[in-house]
Amino acid sequence: MKRGLVVKRILIVDDAATVRMYHRGILESAGYTVDEALNGIEALEKALETPFDLLLVDINMPRLDGFGFLKELRRQPMPQPPAIMVSTEAEARDEVAAYRAGASCYLLKPVRPSQLLAHARLMLGEANK
Amino acid sequence: MSAFTPQPDPGHGISSEDFLKFREFFYRRTGISFEASKRYFVDKRLAERIESTGTGNFRGYFTLLRFQASGEELQLLTNSMTVNETYFLREEYQFQCLVDSILPEIVKHKDGSDPIRIWCIPSSSGEEPYSIAMYLLEKWPQINEWDVEIISSDIDTSILRRARQGRYSVRSVQYVPARWLAKYFKGIGDEYQLSDDLCQAVEFTRVNLSEPGDTANYRNFDVIFCRNLLIYFDDLSRKTATDTFYEALNPGGFICLGHSESMSRISSLFKVRKFPEAIVYQKTLEAR
Amino acid sequence: MGLVKGKAAQPAGNTTSKPASCEELAAGLESADAAVRRHAAREIPACADAGAALVSRLKREEEIAVRAAILTALIRLDDPVATAGLADCLRSEDVALRNEAIEALKELASSGDRAGAVPPVLASLLADPDPDVRIFAVNVMESAPHPDVESWLIEAIERDSHVNVCATAVDLLCEVGTEAAIDPLVRLKARFASEPYIQFAAGLALKRIREI
Numbered sequence: 352m353k354r355g356l357v358v359k360r361i362l363i364v365d366d367a368a369t370v371r372m373y374h375r376g377i378l379e380s381a382g383y384t385v386d387e388a389l390n391g392i393e394a395l396e397k398a399l400e401t402p403f404d405l406l407l408v409d410i411n412m413p414r415l416d417g418f419g420f421l422k423e424l425r426r427q428p429m430p431q432p433p434a435i436m437v438s439t440e441a442e443a444r445d446e447v448a449a450y451r452a453g454a455s456c457y458l459l460k461p462v463r464p465s466q467l468l469a470h471a472r473l474m475l476g477e478a479n480k
Numbered sequence: 481m482s483a484f485t486p487q488p489d490p491g492h493g494i495s496s497e498d499f500l501k502f503r504e505f506f507y508r509r510t511g512i513s514f515e516a517s518k519r520y521f522v523d524k525r526l527a528e529r530i531e532s533t534g535t536g537n538f539r540g541y542f543t544l545l546r547f548q549a550s551g552e553e554l555q556l557l558t559n560s561m562t563v564n565e566t567y568f569l570r571e572e573y574q575f576q577c578l579v580d581s582i583l584p585e586i587v588k589h590k591d592g593s594d595p596i597r598i599w600c601i602p603s604s605s606g607e608e609p610y611s612i613a614m615y616l617l618e619k620w621p622q623i624n625e626w627d628v629e630i631i632s633s634d635i636d637t638s639i640l641r642r643a644r645q646g647r648y649s650v651r652s653v654q655y656v657p658a659r660w661l662a663k664y665f666k667g668i669g670d671e672y673q674l675s676d677d678l679c680q681a682v683e684f685t686r687v688n689l690s691e692p693g694d695t696a697n698y699r700n701f702d703v704i705f706c707r708n709l710l711i712y713f714d715d716l717s718r719k720t721a722t723d724t725f726y727e728a729l730n731p732g733g734f735i736c737l738g739h740s741e742s743m744s745r746i747s748s749l750f751k752v753r754k755f756p757e758a759i760v761y762q763k764t765l766e767a768r
Numbered sequence: 769m770g771l772v773k774g775k776a777a778q779p780a781g782n783t784t785s786k787p788a789s790c791e792e793l794a795a796g797l798e799s800a801d802a803a804v805r806r807h808a809a810r811e812i813p814a815c816a817d818a819g820a821a822l823v824s825r826l827k828r829e830e831e832i833a834v835r836a837a838i839l840t841a842l843i844r845l846d847d848p849v850a851t852a853g854l855a856d857c858l859r860s861e862d863v864a865l866r867n868e869a870i871e872a873l874k875e876l877a878s879s880g881d882r883a884g885a886v887p888p889v890l891a892s893l894l895a896d897p898d899p900d901v902r903i904f905a906v907n908v909m910e911s912a913p914h915p916d917v918e919s920w921l922i923e924a925i926e927r928d929s930h931v932n933v934c935a936t937a938v939d940l941l942c943e944v945g946t947e948a949a950i951d952p953l954v955r956l957k958a959r960f961a962s963e964p965y966i967q968f969a970a971g972l973a974l975k976r977i978r979e980i
Contacts, residue, residue: 366907367936367939368504368508368939368942368943369938369939369942369968369969369972370935370939370965372968372972373965373968373969376968388744389507389508389744390744391744391748392742392743392744392748392752393742393744395752396742396743396744396752396759399752399754399759400754400759410863411863411866411867411870411903411904411907412867413867413870413871413874414744414745414746414747414748414867414871415744415748416863416864416867417863418863418864419748419863419864423751423752427754439899439900439903439932439936440900444861448863460932460935460965461931461932461935461963461964461965461966462965463964464964495979497975497976497979498976498979501942501943501976504943505943509911546913546943546944547913547914547915548913549913551878595772595774597774599776613771616771617770617771623769623770623771624769624770625769626769627769627770627772628770628771628772629771629772629773629774630771630774631774631775631776633776680773681771681772681773682773683773683774683775683776685776687776692810697776697777697778698776698777698778699777699778700778715875715878716840716843716844716875719836719840719843719875720840722836723810723836723837723840726833726836747836748832748836749832749833749836767833
């Protein structure tokens with residue numbers, strides 16, 4: 352299969368159902384395929400099962416938070432997708448912690464559709480689209 | 481019929497937004513997720529429960545489900561949404577994972593004089609522990625180098641009696657290969673009797689997983705099979721059960737859950753491990 | 769070699785051999801040995817002042833299995849000290865500890881016979897000056913069977929100035945909202961007219977409430 356022709360797959364990791372629906376709507380309308388997980392453990396299960404091209408990860412989640420998920424995923428011997436971390440927390444320490452955990456970029460909630468798509472395209476190497 | 485055909489009974493009309501709302505709630509609470517194609521199945525079960533509870537419509541029923549302090553209705557609904565049928569070699573890929581991936585890792589860290597211990601809960605009528613026993617004998621060549629103990633537990637003493645007896649219907653053995661059937665079973669009328677050797681190979685015990693006292697001395701296990709049980713527990717019982725498993729496992733030991741289950745609803749005590757055959761959960765080697 | 773019949777129960781380790789006194793358990797909670805700490809956490813709820821000792825240890829504990837045992841013990845304990853201690857953890861900088869506390873508070877809030885101390889604490893958390901704490905308080909309500917949940921959520925979307933507190937409350941109103949939430953949701957949409965997420969979430973909540 353030729354890489355460029357394959358629809359890019361994005362995993363949304365968030366415990367809030369409405370947030371998942373909102374992000375899913377935005378990403379699907381741009382032609383991406385989306386899957387969802389409601390915490391870090393489920394995200395890890397899904398990411399180990401099938402490869403994703405991009406992860407959209409909330410920080411505060413039960414059982415395994417976004418930092419814990421990314422740290423664990425980054426340890427796995429597998430191709431590593433970029434991760435956009437989203438959070439409600441404005442403080443700089445969270446942004447630093449996000450990059451340290453292996454995030455590629457950090458967005459504050461609530462995210463605007465244009466902002467999410469711009470970052471997704473950038474992370475997926477489709478910046479010229 | 482389209483999957484989105486409304487319920488014939490107008491009193492139970494469940495709208496598509498109701499369905500989505502219910503789906504999110506049920507997924508969050510139980511980890512069971514329904515595709516849109518299951519709409520008819522879900523609506524039917526919901527209509528039955530609306531009827532039995534006398535709540536009249538979806539809205540009244542959802543309020544009961546969401547706000548009932550005992551969580552009893554959620555359990556009843558979960559029961560009606562899941563088909564818990566047991567038979568030999570059900571979810572066989574996990575047994576494959578046991579012999580091809582899990583046991584090879586276990587024996588790497590194990591002293592040859594210690595037995596490998598496997599705990600299988602719930603035992604139900606015994607199909608699962610006996611399947612493991614047969615699988616080990618048939619598919620794990622190193623069985624001749626190790627002692628393996630299989631312990632299987634259930635809360636229900638009458639089902640334990642049936643498990644010890646080892647008598648099964650045709651339906652129950654339908655996926656057992658003919659060669660294994662001839663080797664380990666004897667046909668009696670239209671039933672199958674498991675051989676004494678196999679019946680004797682499994683130790684059956686009565687255990688209530690929510691009762692820490694019952695399991696305080698359950699120790700030194702290398703693998704725990706706990707399939708399709710924890711989905712029926714409330715949060716605190718699930719926590720108690722996973723604490724019990726943690727205590728019962730050796731460092732580096734594994735837990736196998738059912739096909740539709742995930743540790744993500746339960747606990748972060750265990751590491752997610754991906755093997756070619758299955759995803760399982762591991763107590764880290766450093767833990768003690 | 770091969771299949772052998774084993775015994776389920778194994779000789780217990782020294783940690784379970786004799787009942788320990790409350791002093792021993794309190795000391796055990798601070799032991800260097802994680803297995804001893806775990807055991808102490810499980811046994812200590814029977815002792816007076818267990819809540820304070822457990823919360824104090826929880827904040828410093830690094831071993832995940834010991835944390836799990838402490839959290840289960842606090843849930844079983846279900847007293848005001850345990851609840852207040854968990855609520856205090858919501859302010860922690862440790863993301864994992866915060867989420868563990870939210871989860872434990874959820875469980876305290878979710879079961880009828882154990883729902884004692886949480887609702888008053890929730891009400892005060894919802895008025896906390898830190899918006900993150902208010903968001904966590906809404907998270908705790910997620911599974912609470914308390915009859916006031918909807919009115920608390922309505923209060924939040926009517927008064928809270930922080931968009932993410934409102935967003936979190938609307939998320940839950942999509943599940944529990946009734947006709948009482950319609951006007952507040954409409955006002956919320958007007959208040960955050962340029963915020964696409966609020967438009968989406970409040971619109972969804974309204975759709976679900978109106979569609980019978």
